[in-house]
Amino acid sequence: MSIGLSVDYVVHVAHAFEHEEGTPEQRIKAALHGATHACIGWSVLKGGGSTFLGVVALAGADSEIFRTFFKMLFSTVLLGLLAGLVLFPACVIFVGKWITPKLLEKTPAGVAQADAVAKPAAAAEPPALQAQLERY
Numbered sequence: 001m002s003i004g005l006s007v008d009y010v011v012h013v014a015h016a017f018e019h020e021e022g023t024p025e026q027r028i029k030a031a032l033h034g035a036t037h038a039c040i041g042w043s044v045l046k047g048g049g050s051t052f053l054g055v056v057a058l059a060g061a062d063s064e065i066f067r068t069f070f071k072m073l074f075s076t077v078l079l080g081l082l083a084g085l086v087l088f089p090a091c092v093i094f095v096g097k098w099i100t101p102k103l104l105e106k107t108p109a110g111v112a113q114a115d116a117v118a119k120p121a122a123a124a125e126p127p128a129l130q131a132q133l134e135r136y
Contacts, residue, residue, distance in 0.1 A: 002076045005051070009084030017092055017099070024096025028089045032092035041085060048081040056089050 016031035032041035036057035050071070092099070 002072065005073075005076050005082035006083060009048065010088050011094045012040055012047075013084050013088055014092075017096070019102045021101050021120075023058070026091055026094045027096060027101070032089060044084055045081065048077045051077050058089050 013028075013031060017027050020027035020030040022030070033039060034041070055070055055073045056064045058073075061067055061070070
């Protein structure tokens with residue numbers, strides 16, 4: 001359970017970093033602060049906060065096992081947030097130049113995914129649905 005919680009925060013930031021463009025510094029800043037797509041930094045912080053709020057009642061329990069479980073979860077969330085929001089962004093600035101943005105990767109047909117994403121959504125709709133949309 002601890003491994004899952006700790007990795008979760010880093011994976012969310014890594015996924016957002018992977019889908020941004022620019023230099024590694026620009027990409028991690030955009031991933032954390034939401035310059036273009038999503039503000040994953042606040043979402044990760046809120047996730048850690050809600051997990052803490054969910055287990056804070058265990059801190060005042062009479063049973064030693066519940067207090068120990070609270071200490072374990074609290075330290076896991078705190079260290080996971082530290083790894084996801086501080087350590088990973090610092091490390092990815094140095095190795096980020098080798099991580100290709102997903103928008104720039106080539107598909108098997110050789111077409112950039114950014115071009116495929118830029119196509120209008122109406123082209124993928126069935127003709128009957130297009131006709132109904134055109135009436136309105």
